[in-house]
Amino acid sequence: MKNLKLLPLFLLICALSFACCETDKQxxxxxxHVVLFGFDSTVTANQVKxxxxxxxxxxxQIEEIKGYEWGTDCSPEGLQKGLTxxxxxxxxxxxxxxxxxxxxxxxxxxxxxxxKLSAITVVDYWTK
Structure with a gap:
């Protein structure tokens, strides 16, 4: 019975140890790799899609990519210079x-x- 009381504590320790090990792998x-596009005025909405x-x-398709996200411009500053x-x-x-x-x-x-592009900018940086 005493062993059963220790079981939840043991499971918690195991879970925390695993989480720490996984964090160390990152x-x-x-x-x-930041890529900015501005499309030529002749490019259709279907081509953009x-x-x-x-x-x-x-x-x-490329296993070396570890993360990916994208979006379209929504800045109110007007400094996009054609990049969308x-x-x-x-x-x-x-x-x-x-x-x-x-x-x-x-x-x-x-x-x-x-x-199909009127503008392209690529910037790579290491996070700090």
């Missing part, structure tokens, strides 16, 4: 980012957007 810093969906598919879309891709290392850049799926995406 890198302290991550490499963010196709590009959004193609970018969104990259994390399923922001894509944020996360990597654990420069090696992973470099593998992404030469990956066939990324290369195909580059061909898809060719001639």
């Amino acid at each position: 890198p302290q810093k991550v490499l963010r 196709e590009i959004e969906e193609a970018f969104q598919a990259l994390p399923q 879309h922001c894509f944020l891709v996360t990597f654990h290392s420069e090696k992973d980012r470099d593998a992404y850049l030469i990956h066939p799926a990324h290369q195909a995406f580059g061909k898809l957007i060719n001639g």
Whole structure:
């Protein structure tokens, strides 16, 4: 019976130990790859959607991508300079980012957007 009273405490200790170990596996810093697009005025809404969906598919095709999110501009400041879309891709290392850049799926995406952008900006940074 005494052992049964200690069981919840034992399970709690095990759970906390596992959580700590999992946290240790995550890198302290991550490499963010920020991509900003402005579309040419001749690009249709369907073409924009196709590009959004193609970018969104990259994390399923490229295992080095550890995180992905995107959105469209909603800033009231008026400083966008024609940029309407922001894509944020996360990597654990420069090696992973470099593998992404030469990956066939990324290369195909580059061909898809060719001639459809009026502006593009890419910034990579290590989180602090």
